[in-house]
Amino acid sequence: xxxxxxxxxxxxxxxxxxxxxxxxxxxxxxxxxxxxxxxxxxxxxxxxxxxxxxxxxxxxxxxxxxxxxxxxxxxxxxxxxxxxxxxxxxxxxxxxxxxxxxxxxxxxxxxxxxxxxxxxxxxxxxxxxxxxxxxxxxxxxxxxxxxxxxxxxxxxxxxxxxxxxxxxxxxxxxxxxxxx
Amino acid sequence: xxxxxxxxxxxxxxxxxxxxxxxxxxxxxxxxxxxxxxxxxxxxxxxxxxxxxxxxxxxxxxxxxxxxxxxxxxxxxxxxxxxxxxxxxxxxxxxxxxxxxxxxxxxxxxxxxxxxxxxxxxxxxxxxxxxxxxxxxxxxxxxxxxxxxxxxxxxxxxxxxxxxxxxxxxxxxx
Numbered sequence: 295x296x297x298x299x300x301x302x303x304x305x306x307x308x309x310x311x312x313x314x315x316x317x318x319x320x321x322x323x324x325x326x327x328x329x330x331x332x333x334x335x336x337x338x339x340x341x342x343x344x345x346x347x348x349x350x351x352x353x354x355x356x357x358x359x360x361x362x363x364x365x366x367x368x369x370x371x372x373x374x375x376x377x378x379x380x381x382x383x384x385x386x387x388x389x390x391x392x393x394x395x396x397x398x399x400x401x402x403x404x405x406x407x408x409x410x411x412x413x414x415x416x417x418x419x420x421x422x423x424x425x426x427x428x429x430x431x432x433x434x435x436x437x438x439x440x441x442x443x444x445x446x447x448x449x450x451x452x453x454x455x456x457x458x459x460x461x462x463x464x465x466x467x468x469x470x471x472x473x474x
Numbered sequence: 475x476x477x478x479x480x481x482x483x484x485x486x487x488x489x490x491x492x493x494x495x496x497x498x499x500x501x502x503x504x505x506x507x508x509x510x511x512x513x514x515x516x517x518x519x520x521x522x523x524x525x526x527x528x529x530x531x532x533x534x535x536x537x538x539x540x541x542x543x544x545x546x547x548x549x550x551x552x553x554x555x556x557x558x559x560x561x562x563x564x565x566x567x568x569x570x571x572x573x574x575x576x577x578x579x580x581x582x583x584x585x586x587x588x589x590x591x592x593x594x595x596x597x598x599x600x601x602x603x604x605x606x607x608x609x610x611x612x613x614x615x616x617x618x619x620x621x622x623x624x625x626x627x628x629x630x631x632x633x634x635x636x637x638x639x640x641x642x643x644x645x646x647x648x
Contacts, residue, residue, distance in 0.1 A: 332493040339499030346505070351512035352541055355505045368493065379503075387507055395503075452505060456613040460545045464504040474494045 333371050333473040338362040338443070343467075347454050355388075355452040361424070362443040363471050364434040365404070371474035373405065373428030375446070376421035380466045386459035388452055390418050395452045395465070403441035404428055413451060421470060424448065428473070509647040511548060512541040512617075519641075521626055532626040538604070540645055541617045542585065548607035548647035550586070550620070555640040556598050561633035563626055566598050574639075575625040578604045584618030585611045592625070607647065 338361070345355035365373045377397075379390045388394040396413035405428035408414050414422050425446050435442045521532040542548050554574070556565050565574060574595040578588035586605035595602060605620050 333495050335495045335497045337497050337499040339501045341501060343501055343503045344505065345503060347510075351510050357503070357505075359501065371493075388505070450503065453615075454507075454510070455615040456510070456541045456543045456617075457615050458507045458543065459610060459612070460507050460509055460543060462504060462506045464502050466500055466502055468498055468500045470496060470498045472494070472496045 331366065333368050333373075334364075334366045335373065335471040335473040336364045337375070337469055337471045339469055343450065345450060345452050352454045352456065354454055356450065358447065358449045360445055360447050361469060362445045364443050365428055365432055365471060365473050366434065367428060367430055367432045367473050369431050371430055373425075373432060373471065373473040374423065375405075375425040375428075375469060375471045377416065377424050377448075377467055377469050378421040379416040379418055379468075381418050382463045382465045384461065384463065387461060387463040388455075388458055390416055390465060394455075395450060397448050397450050399424055400447045400449070402444075402446040404432060404434075404444045407446055416467070424469065507543070509545050509548070510541075510543045511645040511647040513550065513643055513645040514539040514617075515643050519624065521624055523628055525628075528628050528630055531628055532624075534624045536622040536624070536641075538620050538622065538643060539617050540605075540619070541613045542607055542611060542645065542647050543613070544607050544609060544611045544647045546609050546648050548586075548611060548645070550604040550643060550645045551601040552604055552622075552641050552643045553601055554595050554598060555642075557637045557639045559635060559637050562635060562637040563629070563632060565595060565639060568596065569629065569631065572627050572629050572631075576602070576622055578620050578622045580605055581619040581621075583614070584620065585613050586618070586620065588620055601644070604643065611647075 340359050343357045343359050345357040347353050347355045367373050381390050382388050393415040395416045398410050398413050399407035400410040402425050405425040407425055408423050416422060434444050515536060515538050519534045519536040521534040523530055523532045540550060554565050557563055575592045576595060577590060577592050580586050580588040586607050588605055589603055604622060
């Protein structure tokens, strides 16, 4: 092979390699990942709350709990948190139906808590509000404004009537969180 | 076009409803109701003599309000301290016939049993019964009431003056 042909061959190889390298660096791949985020909610409730009477005789039984929850609402949606009770068991003691048990709310990290001043009576027939007006586009967690999880403090008060027979009484409270 | 819009609206509503979420959590709220008692007595009870001679005793009434809840039993009792000035009536070791006497009347719908037969108060260390409560006794939510009726003979031997005795009432429930 003449030197001139050898040079053309070398140049040709170099161009080919350059072209190959150039094409490797230029390769791109695009993919669009999409996710549909729907309204969602979760609630964490302590298993038990004990009400205790302290201080003067026949002072009210009191107790409290901190309710943690996560909520995501749509751009046109909303959310709320409610509570409903079962009747106390056994009979002979306090009565939910008799409005013996009331609660106040405070320190809601999202939405509007129920009154911290005027007590709300629990009922066995109607869910009563704990947190209202959780607004549209609310979210909980990384990248969202506010607390993670969200929370609200609830104080319970139960009248201490001499008419209650001595004994231990229980009632189940069901908290429901809704998101749209 | 109108039909198309209606279909679109129906789909939109269905989508929104399908996205609504609701979750629940439960907690058991509990309390223990135990025996308890509360009492309220006036700060003073004057004993008055309505007569102008010695034939009429000094009398007075103490109205007591109370709340009570028992499992087994309960009571209201009192203890009387000695009169503060000598030369007049005496709680301990009085002259025969000069004893301070009392009865108690439980209000019509009130819980408990009073002392219907007049009893002498002749000791400063004795707890005298006023009302006794049985098992599972409970007063009204607003409270119940009893009155203690006091009688003190008017002995000419008493020197003139004002005399007072501190009477301490105690309510208990078990």
